[in-house]
Amino acid sequence: MNGIHDLGGMHGFGPVDPEPNEPVFHHEWERRAFALNLATGFLGRWNIDMGRYAREHMPPAEYLATTYYEHWLYGLERLLVEKGLVTANELATMRQNGRAQGLRAIAVEDVPMMLRNRRAARMGDRLAPPRFKAGDRVRTKNLHPTGHTRLPRYARDKIGVVDRDHGVFILPDEHAKSGTKVPAHCYAVRFEGPELWGPHAGPRDAVYVDCFEPYLEPAP
């Protein structure tokens, strides 16, 4: 979706503001919001792309006026109701109307295994033959889906060169929609600065975007 999360190339944000000796969390509620997201995610009722898509629905003005873990909290509340773990009434009143059925909370002893995950979105390389190879010129499609996508707006309808084929990964667009794992080659595509930003871009600046094969078509 063309949401406010897609920030690449916008002006007006001011300088980057690093905090010296920044702590991992700034507030106790951030710790809890972070861990609640992981612990409920491990229940398996949604995937990472559904998680991102949920956060993308935060209204733009609210997104810009809130902090990072508030985005996570918004997405979590949305998913809990959407996936039926919590009813809208329970969320509104913050009182339970019955315990969850058929689900077991992640226990302390489950955590190390959950975190030592070795395989996320990668699928078998033989599930799909590659349409492109390193060195191929490609054009990103001019796509504006209302669903989830990982092709940023600044990189749509642009010509680049395939830098490398990362292999086959779950296509996020369909994964966010239905949970179906559609295999797609994912390529690092190099875009020259002027192709993305016009004549004022640095001639020796390039942006690499990881593009799923359905985002690409051959370029002359």
Place this chain on the structure above:
Amino acid sequence: MSEHHHDHDHDHEHDDRPGPHGAPLSDVQLRVRALESLLVDKGLVDPKALDTLIDTYETKVGPRNGARVVAKAWLDPAFKQRLLADSTAAIAELGYIGRQGEDMVVLENTPKVHNVVVCTLCSCYPWPVLGLPPVWYKSGPYRARTVIDPRGVLREFGVDLADDVEVRVWDSTAELRYLVLPERPVGTEGMTEEQLADFVTRDSMIGVARVNPPRR
């Protein structure tokens, strides 16, 4: 690891919302607390598991891991070769595996090529080697500007690149996670892996800083 150790008695720490000492909890604090209670009551989360998750990313996993990878690559040419050829496997040799680092790509900075990593769409970041991302990495200015004005952003971080240096910005739009292998500073000859790892900074592994030689 000192930057990861943390005093837990800090409910009011850096609070940018209303509520000095003794004042009512802010809306978001109350909301998260209520949500946790609801999910515990429903049997969907175990608060002790939450504590373990928090402790893992607050005190155990952090940029010290990535610094060890970098130091080893500086000292061991065979490891460096493996690291650039199959980053995930080489990093796993040091035991750094897991969520948000399942598929790693290491990018080597050289005198002529400077790599810098961003996630314009959200906050993708290699957790097993760098821990959780700092606020600036997840914030509007960095995500908006790094792709369109990388040299301007780098200058703010104190990296002024000559015109003949190529800048490569890597936007983490998929499930690959990027780690920059910074240049080894001069004046570090003869140092051990441990000594080298001591001054490899998080920012240098995101690509927004150089590694400065240690003060003698």
